[in-house]
Amino acid sequence: MPAEPGLPRRGQGRLAEVLAAGRRYLSPARGWVRWSPWALLGFLAAVYAAVSVRMHQRMLTSGYDLGIFEQTVRSYAHGHLPVVELKGPGYIGLGDHFSPIVATLAPFYRLWPSPYVLLLAQALLMAAAVVPLSRWALRALGPAAAWIVGLGYGLSWGIASAVGFDFHEIAFAVPLVSFSLCALGQGRLRAAALWALGLLLVKEDLGLTVAVIGLLIAWRGGRRLGTATALAGVAGTLLEVLVVIPAFNPAGHYPYLDYVSGVSGGFASLVYRWTVGLVAAPDPKSTTLVLLMAPTAFMALRSPLVWAAAPTLLWRFSSDNFLYWETRFQYSAVLMPVVFAALVDGLVRKPVGRRLLRHTLIVVAVVTALLLPPFPLFQAVQPGTWRTPARVAAARQLLARIPDGATVAASNLLVPQLSGRTTVTEFGLPGSRPDPQWIIVDTTAPRDFPVGSEQQARLIEQAMARGYRREGHAGDYLLLHRP
Structure with a gap:
């Protein structure tokens, strides 16, 4: 080790020993480091569960949407199609959104008929997405990156907004997207396709996300697999929107087609919304875009994986509903594993020096901390959360x-x-x-x-x-x- 100015040789030797011991302690070969992704899973699941359960206990959850999903799961648990009385007498939930994956909660709800089943399941599902992200970062970038990427995702504003607002089917999509994109980034193309195809059972719009992942698989070299995945995604969305949902809907059509596509204003309005209007005024769209990339120090833009966010952003920003443009509610949750997978991929595929890597991780940690107080996860450390009015x-x-x-x-x-x-x-x-x-x-x-x-x-x-x-x-x- 070269001599440091003003540092005695004996002190220099001691410093070298300390640094070497630190590197050994943080080495991925050590057992506790290998288990860090699972420690992150446990920590995040506990935080999510605490926040959502306390909100329900304080009567801050709502009929739209926790009540809707409990009625859905309750029907499945008793062997019926999902009847959602909150939507109307005898209304079948499959006529609103195609989310049959929530039926997997039915056995647990049958054993414990309570909304807590849904809230706890959401906490575990959202937290599960941290495992592939932090494991990939651990292998490719080291323990510090694994912890910062894991906590950056886990405490991100998109996840916080979803956890703080009832239960939603999107909780199943978050880990599926995470496992799929992390597999894709590491060259496991078949695993990426299989994880992505599960999104077809979560919600009808996610078939377009499957299609983009298929194109990314084809771009990475799996042309046949990627093309088949992309076609399956597009076909799945078309089938669900044009056939399945209308078959159960009382009016016989997909209820959100005009609402989401923005066609109500005519062709000129449609062109505007899908071009200039996506990033121009009103301001919430621009704010959401900046906040989406800021937690990754904008390094997610270095990776093609970030394109997996495009379908969700397109349908949200082209809508007439201004609530879709904002950072509130559950709409951005599925984007969080996308940008953090893109962050890791961007740092791995286009290697950066140790100094830039260190600075990037510092920015990720600082932005995560700064964005924590305005969003619901911060309630976990607020005294009022633990008092019942x-x-x-x-x-x-x-x-x-x-x-x-x-x-x-x-x-x-x-x-x-x-x-x-x-x-x-x-x-x-x-x-x-x-x-x-x-x-x-x-x-x-x-x-x-x-x-x-x-x-x-x-x-x-x-x-x-x-x-x-x-x-x-x-x-x-x-x-x-x-x-």
């Missing part, structure tokens, strides 16, 4: 008076407290089952969905005029019953 206890008193098997109309945040044991719908939502046996509402400034405060007050008066009587009032909650 008094109004929750008041609500539970009234909820306990509703018998199992009853028909109920409830406020949005009360629906998932009842969806496992009653036939519940959203109070005030058009098309809901008329004249349920029970009505329970939050009387304090409800959210705009499905009705605002004034409209809710009018609906309550109308219900009492039709024969409903007051059965209880606790805190901010009102319970009505029609004999």
Whole structure:
């Protein structure tokens, strides 16, 4: 080791010994380092579960969407097609989205009929995506990279937004995308194709993501396999959107086609949305794009794997629904394994010097830390998360008076407290089952969905005029019953 200015030879020798010991301690050959991906899995699953479970216990989960998915899984658990009363009387969920993969939760729900089954499953599925990412980073870039990439993915804003908003079928897509792209990046093309094909059972739009992965497989040398995968992805989406979903939909068509494609404004509007409008005003689109790449220090752009994010971004940004453009909700969760797989691939396929690698990992860690407080995972360290408001206890008193098997109309945040044991719908939502046996509402400034405060007050008066009587009032909650 060359002499350092001002460092005695004896001190220099000691420093060399310390550095060598550190390298041995962090060597991938050491057992604890090899197990680090599984340690990350356990840590992230615990954090996700804690946040989502506490939100449900504090009555911050909603009928749209936790209630919808519990009704879906509940039907599967009893051997029926997924009937979603929240969408309308007798509504078959397959007429809304094609997500048969959620039926895999049915055996667990049959053993424990609770929304916690869905929330805990989502926590485990989301966390599972860290394993292929951190293992790849460990082998190719070292232990420090494995931990930073793993935590960067696991604490990313897209995952946090999904964990903090009920349960969604996209939880199954996140690990499938991660395993597929990590296999592709390491040259295991058949494994990449098999993992990708599972996305066809998650949601109808993900067939386009399968198609892009197929093209990437073909680009990496597996032409026949990649072409077959791409064709299967496109065919799967077309079959689901044009045949399967319309067959179950009461109106006989795919309900989101005009809504998502932006064709409502005519051909000129469609061209604009699919070109300039994708990245121009309004501002949320640009913000989402920047925040998507920032956690990877924009190094994900060095890899062709980042193209797997294109289909999701296209349908979101071409939509009329501004909620799709934002960083909230579950819509960006499936993009997180894409950009972090692209990060690792970009650092491996186009090698960088040790200094640039170190700086990149520092930026990834810093951006991850800076973006953590505004998003839901930060609730895990907030004292208020672990305190239960008094109004929750008041609500539970009234909820306990509703018998199992009853028909109920409830406020949005009360629906998932009842969806496992009653036939519940959203109070005030058009098309809901008329004249349920029970009505329970939050009387304090409800959210705009499905009705605002004034409209809710009018609906309550109308219900009492039709024969409903007051059965209880606790805190901010009102319970009505029609004999």
